Amino acid sequence: MTVSRRKFITGGIVAATATAATLGGIGIVPGLFKKERAPGKAKTQKDLDEYAPRYIEMEQSGELERREKALWAMLSRCNLCPRLCGSNRAAGARGACAATSGFKVSSFGPHHGEENPLRGNKGSGTIFFANCNLLCVFCLNWQINHRGEGRQTSHEELADMMLELQRRGCHNINFVTPTHLVPHIVKALRIAIPKGLSLPLVYNSSAYDSLEVIKLLDGIIDIYLPDFKYQDAEVAARFSKGAPDYPKHAAAAIKEMHRQVGVLQKVDGIAYRGMIVRHLVLPENLAATDRFVRWVVSELGPETHVNIMGQYRPMFRAHEYPPLDRRTTQAEFDQAMRWARDAGLRNFH
Numbered sequence: 001m002t003v004s005r006r007k008f009i010t011g012g013i014v015a016a017t018a019t020a021a022t023l024g025g026i027g028i029v030p031g032l033f034k035k036e037r038a039p040g041k042a043k044t045q046k047d048l049d050e051y052a053p054r055y056i057e058m059e060q061s062g063e064l065e066r067r068e069k070a071l072w073a074m075l076s077r078c079n080l081c082p083r084l085c086g087s088n089r090a091a092g093a094r095g096a097c098a099a100t101s102g103f104k105v106s107s108f109g110p111h112h113g114e115e116n117p118l119r120g121n122k123g124s125g126t127i128f129f130a131n132c133n134l135l136c137v138f139c140l141n142w143q144i145n146h147r148g149e150g151r152q153t154s155h156e157e158l159a160d161m162m163l164e165l166q167r168r169g170c171h172n173i174n175f176v177t178p179t180h181l182v183p184h185i186v187k188a189l190r191i192a193i194p195k196g197l198s199l200p201l202v203y204n205s206s207a208y209d210s211l212e213v214i215k216l217l218d219g220i221i222d223i224y225l226p227d228f229k230y231q232d233a234e235v236a237a238r239f240s241k242g243a244p245d246y247p248k249h250a251a252a253a254i255k256e257m258h259r260q261v262g263v264l265q266k267v268d269g270i271a272y273r274g275m276i277v278r279h280l281v282l283p284e285n286l287a288a289t290d291r292f293v294r295w296v297v298s299e300l301g302p303e304t305h306v307n308i309m310g311q312y313r314p315m316f317r318a319h320e321y322p323p324l325d326r327r328t329t330q331a332e333f334d335q336a337m338r339w340a341r342d343a344g345l346r347n348f349h
Contacts, residue, residue, distance in 0.1 A: 080133075110123025171199070211252050224254075
C-alpha cells in the first residue's frame with residue numbers, strides 16, 4: 001500500500017526522537033567498499049552490488065573534507081540558497097529559513113510513497129528536515145517547513161539514522177528539504193562512511209538552490225529529485241515568500257544537477273544514479289505546466305524522467321490565495337499530461 005508523504009511524516013515523527021544509543025545494531029557492513037563502476041555500466045544486480053557511490057572515494061582522497069570546509073564557510077554569512085540572507089548562522093543567528101547553527105529532523109524511516117525507482121519494495125530511506133528556504137503558502141508539510149517542528153539532532157545521530165536506514169534494507173538515503181542544511185549533511189556523511197554507509201544519496205529539494213552549492217555536491221549526490229514549481233516570477237513572488245528569482249535559480253540548479261548525473265539509471269527497476277524532476281499541476285495552470293514540459297525537452301532532453309503530480313489540494317494558507325483555494329480538476333491534470341506528450345517527453349507519469 002502506498003503511503004502519502006503527509007501520513008508518513010505524521011506517523012514517523014516519533015522515529016526522529018530516537019537517539020544514537022537506541023539505534024543499536026549499526027556497524028560496518030562487509031563488502032561495501034568496492035571498486036567504483038563507471039556511470040551507465042551497471043546492467044545486472046551483480047553489477048549494482050559492485051557499484052560504490054563516489055562519495056566513498058572522495059572521503060578517502062580528502063576531497064570530501066575540502067567540500068565540507070567550503071560549505072561551512074558559506075554558513076558564516078549565509079549564502080547557501082538564493083535568498084542570500086547573510087545571517088551568521090554559524091554563530092547562531094537565524095536565517096531566512098528560520099534555521100540557526102543546528103538542525104532538526106522531523107522524521108525518518110523507509111518511505112513507500114516516493115517514485116517507484118526510489119521506493120522499490122523496501123522503501124526510500126527518507127530523512128525529513130525541519131524548516132525550509134522557499135516557504136510556499138500552500139505547503140503540504142507546513143508544520144515542519146514553516147513552524148520548524150522536529151527534534152534538534154546531532155551529526156552523530158544523523159549518521160546513525162543513515163546507517164539504520166541502510167540496515168533496514170532501504171534502497172537509498174533520501175534527504176528531504178536539505179538546501180539550508182548541506183554542511184550538516186556532509187559532516188554527518190563523513191561520520192557514516194567509515195561505519196559502512198554505501199547507499200546512493202538522494203537530494204530532494206524545491207530547486208531553490210544555490211548553483212555554487214550544487215556544484216560542491218558534484219560526486220556526493222547520486223540522485224537528484226528537484227521540484228520545478230513555477231515558470232513565472234510574479235507567481236513565485238506571490239506564493240513563495242517573495243521569491244521572484246525562483247524560476248531563474250531553479251532552472252540553473254536543475255541544469256547543473258542534470259549535467260552531474262544525467263538521465264535516471266536503474267537496475268531491476270531501482271535507481272542508483274540520475275535525476276527525476278517533479279512538477280505539481282496547480283489550478284488554472286499557475287505553474288505554467290505547458291512551458292515547463294517544453295523547457296525540459298529543450299534544456300534536458302526528451303528522455304528526462306518527470307513526475308507530473310496531480311494531487312494538489314489546498315493546505316496551510318492556500319484558502320487566502322484564490323484559485324489555490326480549490327483542488328486541481330481532473331480536466332486540468334489531463335491537459336497537463338497532453339502537454340507533456342505533445343512536447344515530446346518520453347519518461348513521464
